[in-house]
Amino acid sequence: MKKLSLFALLLLVIRRDLLLAMRRRADVLTTLVFFVMVVSLFPLGVGPEPDMLRKMAPGVVWVAALLASMLSLTRLFAADHADGTLEQMLLAPQSLSVLVLGKMIAHWMVSGLPLVLMSPVLGLQFDMSAQGLGILMIGLLLGTPVLSMLGAVGAALTLGLRGGGVLVSLLVLPLCIPVLIFGAGAVEAVNSGLSAGANLALMGAIAVLALVFTPWVAAQALRISME
């Protein structure tokens, strides 16, 4: 028996959540299928004019990603809360923030990363340029972790509340607006011949800021919810 280091604990939590996600594949697929469906419905709804589709593509993909990432948020802590695992996590002799960070990373790998990987395929439906697709992916790669991190704060705050699912969206979606603006803005900048650097740099800054603060905030929210 050995004492577990902080980093080992982080890996343990990530591995555990990924293992659980693998055993409950349906939950993982709902997010991805929802994303694909919503994005695919737009060309059917607004008609097949390439100019218009190209123009709305980044916004549509980003809004769909935002909504899809809300779907799995309620499950982030709810199962652990219901079966008592969360109590044990609060009693872990290491920082709760690190445990929460582990859960955020696992959540992103399960619900954010598939969206990033799927986005170029969906972008093709909108006749996006290769460069635009690349920037869209980079933007999503920077932005979806922020959605998971902010979402975790919302999920922790609404833990154990009735109707928490709707409430968490109402709480988190407004906070995600900057991510949406800069993410979609980066692709539009490239489309109009400008550099996407400024938008992506701001996204990166938001991601770093979220990485520093959200695990701690979510951990505090969890402690309050457990009372």
Add this chain to the structure above:
Amino acid sequence: MLEVSNLACSRGDHPLFSGLSFQLEAGELMQVQGENGKGKTSLLRTLCGFMQPEAGEIRWRGGNIADLGEDYCAELLYLGHHNAIKDELNALENLQISCGLAGVELDEKEAVIALRRIGLKGRELLPVRVLSQGQRRRVALARMLVSRAPLWVLDEPLTALDVGAVGMIQGLLGEHLVRGGMVIFTTHQPLVVEGVETRRLVLE
């Protein structure tokens, strides 16, 4: 070691108990008694630091538990009403993960030995979903076998257990107390540890 002085707790606006003081020293076993709704679980949860006491203080080795934080958690084993195990995982994974969360790395061999001792031989690799209530409780209780924490806080540890398992738990508690551990627990079933006097704390 564990000193509780003048503790008061309430649930919402409803006061549960107040002016509660006791001390628990190494090798002592204490049963919290009281009717349903008298605050037994709330007391144990307060001792774990999940709930803030309304008034009073809880001290561990002389320091307030709120200030000790993670150092206190490292010396505490809590088993609550919920088993804190995952239906999707098997008994072995559950035990290894719950020990990991408690800050101890348990290799597969040690985990299998613990599970066999708790009476789950041949069930180690089955998903917990297919086990009975009593067997699930055993998976949760297997943590007691590998825990090195001196303070055990057990909320109804005997629910769903058969006579044989109850005997085994009594033996386990005995070993822990001989090692200089402390146990505070609630139960509605008789639980006596041979050679150790059970102190009783009655919540009115």
